[in-house]
Amino acid sequence: MKLNIHTISEQLQADFSGNTTAEIETVSIDSRSLQNGVSTLFFALVGPNNDAHSYINELIVNGVRNFVVAHIPENCVGKATFLVVQNTTVALQHLAQYYRSLFVFPVIGITGSNGKTIVKEWLNFLLSPEFTIIRSPKSYNSQVGVPLSILSINEQHNLGIFEAGISTVAEMVHLERIMKPTIGILTNIGSAHDEGFATIGEKIKEKLVLFKEAQIIIYHKNKTIDTFLNPNIKTFSWSCKDPNADVFIVKKTVLDKTLLTLKKGTTTFDLKIPFQDDASIENAIQCLMVLLHFGYDQDTIEHRMELLYPVEMRLKVKNGIHNSSLIDDSYSSDFQSLKIALDFLESQKQYPKKTVILSDIFQSGLSNEELYSKVSQLITSNKINRVIGIGATISEFKNKFINCSTFPDTDAFLAQIDHLHFGNETILIKGARTFQFEQIVATLAEKTHETVLEINLNAISHNFNFFKSKLKPTTKMMVMVKAFGYGNGGFEIAKLLEHHKADYLGVAFADEGMALKNAGIKLPIMVLNPETTSFLAIIQNQLEPEIYSLKGLHAFLKIAKQKNLKQFPIHIKLDTGMHRLGFEENTLTDLIAVLKGNTTVFIKSILSHMATSDAPEHQEFAAEQIQLFEKLSTKLMMELSIKPIRHILNTSGISNFPSAQYDMVRLGIGLYGVSNDYEEQKNLENVSTLKSIISQIRTISAGESVGYGRRFIATKPTKIATIPIGYADGISRHWGNGVGYVMIKNKKAAIVGSVCMDMLMVDCSEIECSEGDSVIIFGTTPTVSEIAKKLDTISYEILTSVSQRVKRVFYRE
Structure with missing residues (x-):
């Protein structure tokens, strides 16, 4: 983004005070970001919990010179350039709306209750060989996130993929004005944010506002959605049940994959996707429909769809070797998400020394020279002590970084890892999926058993x-x-x-x-x-x-x-x-x-x-x-x-x-x-999820028992799963023997027999599951409140009982 401050002021119809020649390259709403500088335009947003105007003087001291404000703080008059507007959030949206109008290329807008981020990331993977794509970083889909995403477009981009999320009526109209999608994707409509809508129909109607000027809408055909579609907008529908859909699909499980047979008009062909769960299949089909709409040939579709992969949408904090802390962002490498990851590093750094392990960056829309100059500026502003670059391109620009070592690929880095002396530092690991940085995380992570308590920051x-x-x-x-x-x-x-x-x-x-x-x-x-x-x-x-x-x-x-x-x-x-x-x-x-x-x-x-x-x-x-x-x-x-x-x-x-x-x-x-x-509980979000895995599965016959004291005796052939968590980890023995349960594949599995010190056993007879599958001990289901009520205690006791030998993993969506 490059705009003159005077142009911005005219677009916002602001009262102007200050330097009219300033050139703006970035916008910011976070006063804590170390990336704020002289070319930053800071929007002082006012919310129910915070007023950013109180941080303006501190920002001026730190070098920020340009602000959009609702009023100029008394102690800041004359110290910087101010654009005074009535509402700073609306001003941010208006600036993004103007900036979007400067670019003419296809924009895919994605909305729905579930799957938006996954569809966006998969489309980026599927379409990136042909397009230079700008997309929402992480899940920036709100009234503030969408404008920030749009303001990251540059002249080299030729396709946009943005997601839009709303929680109540009269919100989507603002996002539509900003995003102006030419192609609309409506993902699964579920129960998320139901409290903000009177009916499911009201929710669908509000979601579809995003597509009021789109050229085409891609969606999973059903009668409820059809009722609310604008007949003047072209649709491209799919279904596994309704043969009247534009694309009719038959699903069949083949080993660990799903075979999809497509019928589109007179054309029929098969392809495989590496998933079996309904949500992933639906999200994959939405992406498939985009490839069909863009006219990709059958061979390309078959090849790329089979390469789809699980999307990790979290930034995770983990304990590392030699008294270090790891921030795991090992599945994406683009400029916008790097900025987010560096802010997260600063907010979660456990040690003053900061190291970044970074792969080549893709889809920036910038020349390599300009891109790595900007990356270098980010690294400098965030006061990173050491940079380790992995990839042929970043290696070429090693001289742009202070205290930098580079490697051509991940294998070369891993071969030298013992000589790099990691310890007493916070390490951000950020790389494109092709670099397989999960190997680096596994090598640097502290080794613990497979039961973890995930904490949602x-x-x-x-x-x-x-x-x-x-x-x-x-x-x-x-x-x-x-x-x-x-x-x-x-x-x-x-x-x-x-x-x-x-x-x-x-x-x-x-x-x-x-x-x-x-x-x-x-x-x-x-x-x-x-x-x-x-x-x-x-x-x-x-x-x-x-x-x-x-x-x-x-x-x-x-x-x-x-x-x-x-x-x-x-x-x-x-x-x-x-x-x-x-x-x-x-x-x-x-x-x-x-x-x-x-x-x-x-x-x-x-x-x-x-x-x-x-x-x-x-x-x-x-x-x-x-x-x-x-x-x-x-x-x-x-x-x-x-x-x-x-x-x-x-x-x-x-x-x-x-x-x-x-x-x-x-x-x-x-x-x-x-x-x-x-x-009040409805307004709070679950923070802690205690997870483990299935260690072993066996089937016992009628009359056989499970656990100490034979407290459970089977009355019929029963499939038993053993989970490596017990009362030494904080699971009450009173939660065993049919009182409590765990969740496997979103289904309840009753705990049978006595809870052991390090293990518990569950009846999984009615669940299709395998050894190694994930198990939820508590989280959204069962909640700690539910467990506490059944055990006649309080939630505090359930939470504080989780042993410190259970690994804590902190993450941000």
């Missing part, structure tokens, strides 16, 4: 923002990352929360806080249950202790005085009815006497904890706690002449007692996707 971000949207703009957010992040992992979540500008982190004990500080977390960290023996370490690591007793206060003050501390932050805990920890009302006079005139410490916050914020039947008691907190905290503030942060609400309190937000709230289990309220 997108879901954590969503849940954080959901609860933040319930707060007043002035209310701070402390997020609890104690107990190893409720079993999900401490550092990685803390790093994400730091990226989202949480105000405080909360841990239970000093060692948890020390580990986060040592890993580079800079957010203030409050230690909620400090032992007196840990006070010295708390001071040395700049942690902030909760003080809940006179004994503890005296002990801390003694050490603080010895260290000659001045105004060290502490947090005073009041007991308002929980009767666990805290100063009670009758101890307040003594507390005030100790603290009055004391300059060694200062009270950063006053807090209490609610016992029944999630129990409607005890609302009166909760209200009494809040009233007592108001009384006692006010007394402390008046007697000590202080204005500390006050906080009493936990996750349930945020929703149930909004009037008691005070200055800060403490978000706990809600961040991890769990709520005690049924309606």
Whole structure:
């Protein structure tokens, strides 16, 4: 993208202030990105949870000079170029709409409930030999993602493939104006975002708005969709049931593949695809229809379709060898997704040293000279310490990178890997699929057993923002990352929360806080249950202790005085009815006497904890706690002449007692996707999925038993699968013997017999499955809440019970 700032201002009808000669090469909406610079146009978006105008002064300090704003912050007047508009999100969309109008080439627009990203990636693979393609990076399909995708077009592109996602009515009209697809693909219509539409018909009608000026629509023929199609737009339909479709398809399973027999008019031919599941078959057929529409010959279609591959849509964080951290993005290599991956690297780096392993980059639409100059700029702006290039082309441009070594191919790199000394660093592994970088990931990954807990960082971000949207703009957010992040992992979540500008982190004990500080977390960290023996370490690591007793206060003050501390932050805990920890009302006079005139410490916050914020039947008691907190905290503030942060609400309190937000709230289990309220639960996203595999399958006869104590005896021939996870991994023995189940191939398999220390067994008689197949222990089904209810416990216990020997894999969609 190359546009003059004055041209942009005219298109946005903005009030202009500043330098009219600036040339813009990139747009940005993320103030945290290290890629922002002098040629960046920053859009200060305003959302329910954040206002980017508050970061403008910091961006100016970091070198950004051009902004689209709704108002100019007072402290920034005259410091940069500003385009003042009424709504910055609408302005971003208008700029993308104008920019799209500058290019005339086919654009494939994809919408639907499921399969959009996979169809997009497969089409890119199938069509790239003939076209220079610009496509949505990752799943950039929103009201903001689509404009950012469009603004990445350059003069060399001759085909666009973009996806559009909506969650309610009246959204698609904006995306249609921006994208202007000439070819439309309607993928599977499922239940995603059903809550945003009154009926399935309303959802279909809204999706089809994207294609109102398209030349052709490709879709899976059915009567419901046919009802809403515009008769003036040409369609190209397919079906496995309706012979009236333009293309009629018969499916047949052949070994591990699916044979498709196509009939199009008088033409009939066969082809194979390397999938058997319904979703992959449907997505593959949508791609096949595009090849047919473009007039590809039969041999080319047969050859390319058989080469389709599973699409990995996640950026994964894994533990690596020699105390390293890996970011696995080993299935794609294009310029736009590299920018996203580098931002993700910065948000998740566990070690200051940063290495990028990068293959040749394809489909950039730029000359190699220009492309690798831009890649070099990205590497420099993201302060990457070492670059390892793999491929013939990137090797030619080795001199553009500082501290760079290159290899002609992946095999050559693997042959030298022991001499490259990986360790104590964060490593981004990003390569095109043809380079088979999964081999590099396997070599550098820490070796663990095949049971993993997958943590969805997108879901954590969503849940954080959901609860933040319930707060007043002035209310701070402390997020609890104690107990190893409720079993999900401490550092990685803390790093994400730091990226989202949480105000405080909360841990239970000093060692948890020390580990986060040592890993580079800079957010203030409050230690909620400090032992007196840990006070010295708390001071040395700049942690902030909760003080809940006179004994503890005296002990801390003694050490603080010895260290000659001045105004060290502490947090005073009041007991308002929980009767666990805290100063009670009758101890307040003594507390005030100790603290009055004391300059060694200062009270950063006053807090209490609610016992029944999630129990409607005890609302009166909760209200009494809040009233007592108001009384006692006010007394402390008046007697000590202080204005500390006050906080009493936990996750349930945020929703149930909004009037008691005070200055800060403490978000706990809600961040991890769990709520005690049924309606609220619908708005949260599942964070944790515990997965394993099938180790072995056997069939036992009637009368034979399974496991210790013969607690399960078969009454008929039964197929038993053994899963390598047990109570040492955190699976309760009470979940066994027919009480609980796991999911295999989206079907329930009951746990039979006793749960063993390292294994459990399930009845998979009604499931077509094989050894090595994936098994879901908990996630969306069963949920941790469902398991907790059956076991008469709470979700916290299920999550925190997952052993640390279970490998955590963090990913971003």
